[in-house]
Structures are given as structure tokens and as C-alpha cells.
Amino acid sequence: MKRTLMPTAADKLRLSQISPHIVQSEIRSMTVECDRVGGVNLAQGVCDTELPAPVARRAIEAIHEGYNIYTRLDGVAPLREAIARKLQRDNGLTVDPEGEVLVTSGATGGLYAAALALLDPGDEVILFEPFYGYHLNTLLALRVKPVAVPLEMGTWALDLDRLRSAITPKTRAVIINTPANPCGKVFSLAELEAIAELAQQHDLFVFTDEIYEYFVFDGTKHVSPATLPGMAERTITISGLSKTFSITGWRVGYLAADRRWLGSIGYFHDLTYVCSPSPFQYGAAAGLMELPASFYEGLSAEYQAKRDQLCSALTDAGLTPSIPSGAYYVIADVSRLPGANAKEKARTLLRESKVAAVAGTAFFTGGRGENLLRFCFAKRDEDLQRACDLLRQLR
Numbered sequence: 001m002k003r004t005l006m007p008t009a010a011d012k013l014r015l016s017q018i019s020p021h022i023v024q025s026e027i028r029s030m031t032v033e034c035d036r037v038g039g040v041n042l043a044q045g046v047c048d049t050e051l052p053a054p055v056a057r058r059a060i061e062a063i064h065e066g067y068n069i070y071t072r073l074d075g076v077a078p079l080r081e082a083i084a085r086k087l088q089r090d091n092g093l094t095v096d097p098e099g100e101v102l103v104t105s106g107a108t109g110g111l112y113a114a115a116l117a118l119l120d121p122g123d124e125v126i127l128f129e130p131f132y133g134y135h136l137n138t139l140l141a142l143r144v145k146p147v148a149v150p151l152e153m154g155t156w157a158l159d160l161d162r163l164r165s166a167i168t169p170k171t172r173a174v175i176i177n178t179p180a181n182p183c184g185k186v187f188s189l190a191e192l193e194a195i196a197e198l199a200q201q202h203d204l205f206v207f208t209d210e211i212y213e214y215f216v217f218d219g220t221k222h223v224s225p226a227t228l229p230g231m232a233e234r235t236i237t238i239s240g241l242s243k244t245f246s247i248t249g250w251r252v253g254y255l256a257a258d259r260r261w262l263g264s265i266g267y268f269h270d271l272t273y274v275c276s277p278s279p280f281q282y283g284a285a286a287g288l289m290e291l292p293a294s295f296y297e298g299l300s301a302e303y304q305a306k307r308d309q310l311c312s313a314l315t316d317a318g319l320t321p322s323i324p325s326g327a328y329y330v331i332a333d334v335s336r337l338p339g340a341n342a343k344e345k346a347r348t349l350l351r352e353s354k355v356a357a358v359a360g361t362a363f364f365t366g367g368r369g370e371n372l373l374r375f376c377f378a379k380r381d382e383d384l385q386r387a388c389d390l391l392r393q394l395r
Helices: 026-037 053-064 077-091 106-118 133-141 160-166 189-201 259-273 278-290 293-316 342-353 381-392
Strands: 101-104 124-129 145-150 171-177 205-209 235-240 253-256 320-322 329-333 372-376
Touching: 026 342, 053 278, 077 101, 077 253, 077 278, 101 106, 101 259, 106 133, 106 171, 106 205, 106 235, 106 253, 106 259, 124 133, 133 145, 145 160, 160 189, 171 189, 189 205, 293 320, 293 329, 293 381, 342 372
Parallel strands: 124 145, 124 171, 171 205, 205 235
Antiparallel strands: 101 253, 235 253, 320 329, 329 372
16 A cells, blocks of 8 residues: 655745745845944935924824724724825825725835735736835735836836836736835826826726825926826825824825725735724824925925935945935945945945945846945934045045
């Protein structure tokens, strides 16, 4: 009689098939190295500037008032209503806070829940390169195939022919990050209209990450893709308050979507995160309701000055920056730094200047980005000035 061998414990006690492809973020690796040497961390977009007073005050009040338990699945009413008013006022997007708005655990949680609800393993999703690593890894974690469409290096212009050729019968969605991490690209109205036309032609979802929407420079305008004709029903508009209010650790994000999709997205968000922290939701709502338009205009002016300060220092150090139109990151050419690849160049820079940046390869496929580093300028004035001084002393 043929004997059937049972699997050994070692056969079952193993990582999942996808785990080896999801590695520690190079951003977090550089943060650890920077802390070890006592450097200035321009690697991680933590945004350690001061939060607005109304936001802090209301969160503290909410704690003392007992708002410390689970919220409704889609978030507290004051925040959902404030988000709907904000979307109408600043984005021209009309949504119902009772069925088309979901408060999420950061924009990251919003994308993850939306992808769980709307995509299947084996689907293909287009994202533009350079891309934000969490977008790529979210898709990989869900067994969805990311398809990178490179933007023109340096100018970050969209090549429509590349985009058209990337669409296949398996394509289900496009991810648009505007303003974009890591390159600061703000997609123009013409580019968004061209993407919208292709999305409707091929019946695709469009997931947007608009968390840097108030960080736009030189008169550049942010456009929400959901406001374009025919796009509201297929666009999942994702954003948050982490960057705008300097509360990256609070995990208060949101998304807006057609009510056909929102129920399922909300279910998966509840399953994964339960809810965004309750008192922080009240703090975020206060910020949206109380802060004047001048606050958001001030953000743009403040961060444009920070951008110019860092780009000037990078230029003086011989690390040529690509000037961003939005967000708060700069990609710079670091060809002159020693190192066989971008990770080595990043560590050379940290060793010689005590300034941490991220290897460009974290944002590209196909071996691109080896001579690029990303720098974050969402820093307190004294820390950014120290980083600029150190960069100018670079040998």
C-alpha cells in the first residue's frame, strides 16, 4: 500500500507567498539610521510642524467629554458634515455626508479599504512612476498587479501613449496622486481630462490620493478628478488631515465615493481599522469648521518658502533638484555622491552631512532612480535651516 506523507510543521509554518515581496520601507530604514547618528531626518514625511490651536483644543475637550469609544462606522457626524462642506467649497465636489463620505484611518486606510472592496486578486491597476511606495505595496498585499507608467524624468509630464499601451483587459483602475509624493507633480486639467476619457472608455475606477491638495506652489491649481464630467460615479476621492493640520500620528483621513461603493468600502474599513480615533475626529472637525481660508493660503506660501530654501541648499551642494509644483518633497540628482546605487548614496550623504534622504529606487521600477534621492521639507524652521547648513558643507 502506498503511504501518503503528511506535511511537516515546517511546510505550514512559513510566511505567506506575498510576504517576501513586501519589505521594510526604505523611508523607515533611513529614519532608523538617522536617529542612530543624531542627524536631520528629511527622509520621512512626518510633518513635525505645529498643529493649529483649534484642532488641539477640541481634541482635548473631546477626551474630557468622554468621546473615547468607537464611533459610527463612517465616522462622527460633525466631521462628515465638515468634510462635505469642505469638498463643496474647495474642490467643487457635491457629496452627501450621510452615505457618500467615510472617515478613515488616514488616507492609507482609505485606499486599503477601497481596494479591498472594489478590486479582485489578479486585477491590474495603473499607477504613475515615480509612485508612493504604500500605493504599490497596498496593491501587492491584495494580490493585485501594479502596472507602473513612467512620467517623463525631471519634468514629470504624462505620456498618454504610454498610458494607453499599459491598459489591458485586466485593468480595473488607475491611481492618481496629485499633488504627488515623491516628485511634487500636480496633474494639469488637460492631463486629468485625458485620463478621465480613458477611464470612461475602458470602464475603470479612478482612485485619487489628494492629501497634499493645499500644498501647491507658484499659482498652480489643484483639480479633483471626481469633478470632471462623467467621473463622479467611478472616482474614489481619498484625502485626509494628516498633512494639512500636521497630525500625521492621529490617523484621520477620509474618502468620498458614490453610495453604491461606499457601503462596502466602509465595511472593509471597519473590518480592518474599526474607526479613526474618536476624539481626534472631533479635533479635525473643529479645524475644518473654524480655520479661515487664509490658513490654507498660508500653508501654500509657507511651504513654497521652505521648498525654495531647500532647493537652494541642494543646488549649492551640487545636488540638482527637480523643482516641485506641489506636496513637500524634492527629488534631486545625486550623481556626484559616492556609491554604487541610490541606497549607498543615501548612506554616504547621511555619513558625510548627517542629513537623511530616501533612495530614489523606492519610487521607481526597472532599476530607475539609482542617481536620485528624495528630500522632505515639512520640517520646523530650525531643523530645515540646520539641514540646509549641513548640505552646504558637503564635501
